[in-house]
Amino acid sequence: MKIQHLPLIEKRPLSSIADGRPATLLTTEPVWHLTKDAIDINPKRTIYVDRATVDYMDGLIPLCEGEVVYGVGGGLAIDAAKYVASKCAMPLIAVPTILSTDAFLTDATGVRVGGCVRYLSSKPPELVIVDIDVLRSAPPAMRASGAADVLSIATGMWDWQEAERLGENPPDYHVTPQAIEIGKAILQTLLDNAREIGKGTPEGLTILLELLCMEVQLCYLCGHSRVEEGSEHHFVYALENRLTGHALHGDLVGLGILLMSSLQSQTWHRYRHALDCLNINYRPAAVTTEAIIDTLVSLFDYVHHHQLPYTIAAGLAITQDVAEATVAAVLD
Ligand SMILES: [Zn+2]
Incomplete structure (x- = not known):
């Protein structure tokens, strides 16, 4: 048995970074605008990442040069940096400027393929540099967005256990009592500290960082992500095809958690109280009520079409009436 491990994480100010090696930098324009004066690195190539498709990522590989890859920003930039560094066999240093996802800890890169999400194997960073003051200065509505990927244990673990009860888990995906107990403890710690995390205090953001580490480590122990990725994520992947603009992953996952946990009784x-405390906006502007209802009604077909792992979405064909009532209840 081989268990993947978390990357080395150093908590220190961005101003302590001084790396003269020629680098390929993957970031986004607004993030780099705010951080470039604080980080002393030597980018020979700066790439502003704006998509997460396979073709786009593959197109970045020939642009890679120098001796080291830096990924600076949120999940999009760091996921792309992991892919490029892996394909170019270069060391990767990740500098998350926001705790919007767990991407800076994981060894895979999420891409959109044919209206769904697939994970390409990439690699974890060799080093993650975390400046808590930088994380604190992110906008409150985005700062703790990654907490949704911890809260999704609430619905993901329910789905995983339901799949076990119905004999739907393949051999490598069986539920173990210890994984459930650890998952419950991570979830409860998030619920207990949601207000502190939402306030963006150093203590709160440190707790969120540690919970993301624990969630990823638990997935590594299990060998899969079923403990935190269930019907709420499948709903998000389907909903992404109906967005009218950009929406944060955490906001969409927050909405998915509310809908699916209601359907799970x-x-x-x-x-919802935790999401409110965390400042996670589960009513994103790019999502219409009609889009939510259409997504719920077609979710059964969607998860079967894309052959996603068994969840309540695969076992329950949601009617128009149930969809409307669920939306009305959780978003009242
Ligand atoms: Zn997620």
Whole structure:
């Protein structure tokens, strides 16, 4: 058995970074505008990442030059940097400027293929540099967005256990009691600290960083992501095809958690309270009520078409009436 491990993480100010090696930098324009004066690196090539498709990522590979790759920003930039560094066999240093996803900890790169999400194997960073003051200065509505990928344990773990009960888990995906207990502890710690995390205090953001580490480490122990990726993520992948503009992954996942936990007959109010405390906007502007209802009604076909792992979405064909009532309840 081989268990992947988390990357080395150093908590220190961005101003402590001084790296003269020629580098390929993957970032986004607004992030680099705000951070370039604080980081002393030597980019020979700067790439502003704006998409997550396979063709786009493959197109970045020939642009790679120098001795080291830097990924600076949120999930999009760092996921692309992981892919490029892996394909070019170069060391990668990740500098998350926002805790919007767990991408800076993982060894795979999420891409959109044919209206769904697939994970390409890439690699984890050799080093992650975290400046808590930088994370704190991110806009409150985005700062703790990655907490949604911890809260998704609430619905993902329910789905995983339901799949086990129905004999739908393949041999390598069986539920173990210890994974469930650890998952519950991570989820409860998030619920207990949601207000502090949402306030963006150093303590709160440190807790969120550690919860993201624990969630990723638990997935590595299990050998898959079922503990935190279930019907709420499948709903998001389907909904992404109906967005009228950009939306944060965490906001969409927050919405998915509310809808799916309600359909799972869970006490979803506590999850909505947590999302409110975390400043996660589960009513993103790019999502219409019609889009949510259409996504729910077609979700059964969607998850079967894309052969996604068994969740409540694969077992329950949601009617128009149920979809409308669920949306009305969780977004009242
Ligand atoms: Zn996610």
